[in-house]
Amino acid sequence: LDVQSAVPIIMGANIGTSVTNTIVAMMQAGDRNEFRRAFAGATVHDFFNWLSVVILLPLEVATGVLYKLTHLLIESFNIQNGENAPDLLNVITDPLTNSIIQLDKSVITDIATGDQAARNKSLIKIWCKKETNVTFWNGTVENCTAGAVCWEEGNLTWTQMNASWTDYQQKCKHLFVNTNLPDLAVGLILLALSLLVLCTCLILIVKLLNSMLKGQVAVVIKKVLNTDFPFPFAWVTGYIAILVGAGMTFIVQSSSVFTSAITPLVGIGVISLERAYPLTLGSNIGTTTTAILAAMASPAETLANSLQV
Numbered sequence: 001l002d003v004q005s006a007v008p009i010i011m012g013a014n015i016g017t018s019v020t021n022t023i024v025a026m027m028q029a030g031d032r033n034e035f036r037r038a039f040a041g042a043t044v045h046d047f048f049n050w051l052s053v054v055i056l057l058p059l060e061v062a063t064g065v066l067y068k069l070t071h072l073l074i075e076s077f078n079i080q081n082g083e084n085a086p087d088l089l090n091v092i093t094d095p096l097t098n099s100i101i102q103l104d105k106s107v108i109t110d111i112a113t114g115d116q117a118a119r120n121k122s123l124i125k126i127w128c129k130k131e132t133n134v135t136f137w138n139g140t141v142e143n144c145t146a147g148a149v150c151w152e153e154g155n156l157t158w159t160q161m162n163a164s165w166t167d168y169q170q171k172c173k174h175l176f177v178n179t180n181l182p183d184l185a186v187g188l189i190l191l192a193l194s195l196l197v198l199c200t201c202l203i204l205i206v207k208l209l210n211s212m213l214k215g216q217v218a219v220v221i222k223k224v225l226n227t228d229f230p231f232p233f234a235w236v237t238g239y240i241a242i243l244v245g246a247g248m249t250f251i252v253q254s255s256s257v258f259t260s261a262i263t264p265l266v267g268i269g270v271i272s273l274e275r276a277y278p279l280t281l282g283s284n285i286g287t288t289t290t291a292i293l294a295a296m297a298s299p300a301e302t303l304a305n306s307l308q309v
Contacts, residue, residue: 002305003067003070003071003305003308003309004064004067006309007060007066007067008057008060010309011052011053011056011057012053014049014052014053014284015049015050015053017049017255017256018042018045018046018049018050020198020202020256020259020260021041021042021045021046021256021259021260021263022039022042022046023198023199023202024038024042024202024205024206024260024263024264025038025039025041025042025263025267026039027202027203027206027264028206028264028267034267034268034269035267037266037267037268037269037273038263038264038266038267040266040273041262041263041266041267041271041273041276042259042263044273044276044277044280045259045280045283048280048281048284049284067308070308071308073308074304074307074308098174099173099174099175100174100175100176100190101124101174101175101176101186101190102124102125102128102172102174102177103123103124103125104121104122104123104124104125104126107121107122107123108123122183123183124176124177124179124183124186125172125174125177126171126172126177127168127169127170127171127172128170128171128172128173129169129170130166130167130168130169130170131166131167131169132164132165132166132167133164133165133166133167134162134163134164135162135163135164135165136160136161136162137160137161137162138158138159138160138161139158139159139161140156140157140158140159141157141158141159142157143157144157144159145159148160202260205260205261205264206264206267209261209264209265209268221270222269222270222271225270225271225272225275226271226272226274226275238278239278241275241278241279241282242278242279242281242282242285243282244279244282245258245278245279245280245281245282245283245285245286246282246283246285246286246289247282247286248282248283248286249282249283249285249286249287249289250286250289250290253287253290254287254290255283255284255286255287258279258283258286259279259280259283262276262279262280291309292307294306295307295309
């Protein structure tokens with residue numbers, strides 16, 4: 001995938017990620033006033049993403065300005081091979097996800113590089129520990145092939161032959177390791193389960209925040225979050241909110257998680273709509289750090305393109 005093709009894909013991903021906020025807002029449909037405020041808070045994120053695409057996508061198609069600017073920026077740096085990105089939340093989530101499903105990254109790599117044979121292989125990883133062994137022996141041939149090491153003894157031509165075989169030592173330990181289902185069926189099952197877990201978590205977030213942030217606690221939090229700095233520094237408040245949104249998004253490594261958390265707070269009136277806007281802007285800035293960290297782990301030959309994306 002080249003950088004120019006990735007630009008509209010990223011824009012589409014930004015539009016898709018705004019759906020989560022709308023789902024959270026729908027969870028507050030039981031109360032008309034809360035739903036109105038929550039839906040307005042979710043729409044702030046939606047419209048920011050939509051307007052960004054409406055303005056920037058035609059500009060990019062017509063002039064390629066985003067590609068050219070990022071290309072100049074990357075060229076100005078002395079790009080070196082990246083180190084592994086810090087795991088952060090992966091340390092917590094990997095044990096759970098690996099117990100559910102594990103994917104064979106070698107098959108994914110082969111498909112990405114255009115290996116047609118890999119398209120018939122399963123993406124589900126079966127063997128977590130295997131070893132490839134090579135056996136060498138000398139044999140006679142009629143004609144020596146180009147590049148082979150050959151020698152003559154008497155009237156015979158000898159060459160070195162080899163054969164490789166894989167020793168499968170240990171199976172992976174996840175739910176689908178022994179399944180006979182095709183990859184499509186496994187993917188649909190996991191999609192349904194993930195949507196169920198997502199909706200359940202969103203409902204629980206709304207219920208938890210509604211139960212905790214009531215009465216005097218809500219009044220105190222509302223006063224702290226929505227209070228501006230005294231004159232003449234009132235203009236700084238919005239920028240501080242942007243920094244807070246960016247920092248919190250960097251910690252959780254997901255703008256959807258952060259904006260989904262503030263949407264019910266807007267619904268119950270703890271965060272004002274005016275304060276939700278700079279927090280959303282900061283969240284969109286903070287989510288770029290996750291992509292940068294992932295790009296820094298790329299090999300040397302693709303590091304520049306990864307950072308440019």
